[in-house]
Amino acid sequence: MTRRPISRRAALGRVAAAGAATLAAPAIATAQGQTTTWKIQTSWPGGAGLQIFRDWCESIVEKTGGELAFQPFGANDVVGDFQLYDAVKNGVLDAINPFTIYAQGIIPAAVFLTSYPLGLRNPHEWDVFYYSLGGLDIARELFAKQGMHFVGPVHHGPNIIHSKVPIRSIDDFRGRKMRLPGGMVAEVFTEIGAETTVLPGSEIFPALEKGTIDVADYVGPAVNYALGFSQVTDYIVMGPPGFMSLYQPVDLMDITVRQDAWDALSPQMKQFVEMETHVYSDMHHAAIQKADQEAWPKFEADGVEITRLSQDDVELMTDVAVPIWYNYARRDPDSARVFKIQLDYMMSGSLGYVDPLMVEGEEL
Secondary structure, eight states, rough: OOOOOHHHHHHHHHHHHHHHHSSSSSSSTTTTTTEEEEEEEESSOOOHHHHHHHHHHHHHHHHHHTTTEOOOOOOSSSSOOOGGHHHTTTOOOSEEEEGGGGGHHHTTGGGGOOOOOOOOHHHHHHHHHHHHSHHHHHHHHHHHTTTTEEEEEEEEEEEOOOOOOOEOOGGGGTTTTEOSHHHHHHHHHHHHOOEEOOOOOHHHHHHHHHHHHSEEEEEOOOHHHHHHHGGGSSSEOOSSSTTOOOOOTTTTEEEOOOOEHHHHHOOOHHHHHHHHHHHHHHHHHHHHHHHHHHHHHHHHHHTTTTEOOHHHHHHHHHHHHHHHHHHTTTTTHHHHHHHHHHHHHHHHHHTTTOOGGGTTOOOO
16 A cells, blocks of 8 residues: 655654554555544533633544544534434434433443542542443443444543532532432432432523522533633532532543444554543543633632532431432442442442441342
8 A cells, every 4th residue: 555645744743642642643544545524522512621622623633644533513513412422323423522421311320430429539530440440341332232432431520519509518408499410410419408400511501690590510610610600600619628529529521432433443543542532531631620720710709609518518418329329220230230340449448438337238
């Protein structure tokens, strides 16, 4: 096969990619010199998250020497946020970068493929689950049954809560109209008395502005500030110092591709996309954290007050969360299989988040 000469710019792009991903990008283009372009939509409606996503997508064509390109779309540009997985299954999109919790409608075990109340609490713990304890293989198995390939998880950081009223303990959630992403998280807050509703991220600001809700969870400070949350709420609610979010301490996104689009790639390109997803996760997480540090003074300047739940609230919410963990795990064998891996990890000497007394009487 005759290879097309590589431009200096393309060569530099490939060297940079190799340094970042520890894997050189596949050699240039296809035999016909054609570019495969994937339409890929993210859940990010704006702010730092959307810009980081777009920058990453635009880097792919150069890193692959023109063999593969990503055409990026923001939240709702092609389909609604809750329709992303259906859109990639049905061929409307080739790939997606959604919040993994949104997969729970078609894959019940997906509630355990992303952060849940008082579960695994740090990004590296989720990396251990996915890349060392078998989580990635199980996720790919479950997504394959739906005609999709789960490439890998993408970190962004803890979710925080914005409120029109001060919330200084979990008792203060009682009676509050609260936006949540649904599933286990919503059940925990329902159990402590909140009136929960499910909304995509793009609908949170207008709902707060109109008073349809008075409390809302969403991602982190930088994105939420860019979405204008300081204009419609006066308080940010977090856990004790060092524990920003009790209910989604490590919210996860993912890169998922339609199975036939994935199968059409060469083995080398598949490996590249897998490693590039690692790159994106690391870059995305770090850039979001940097942007968050820049956002906190802006919230302060706008008069937003930070309130924190106490360690007692952590223990009370854990008491509420544990039976809900088990209820979800018992819903199907795959959920139980995934949760058991995480439970053993949380009960191990490495973490110790769960002790036998906490789960006494519960069975899978």
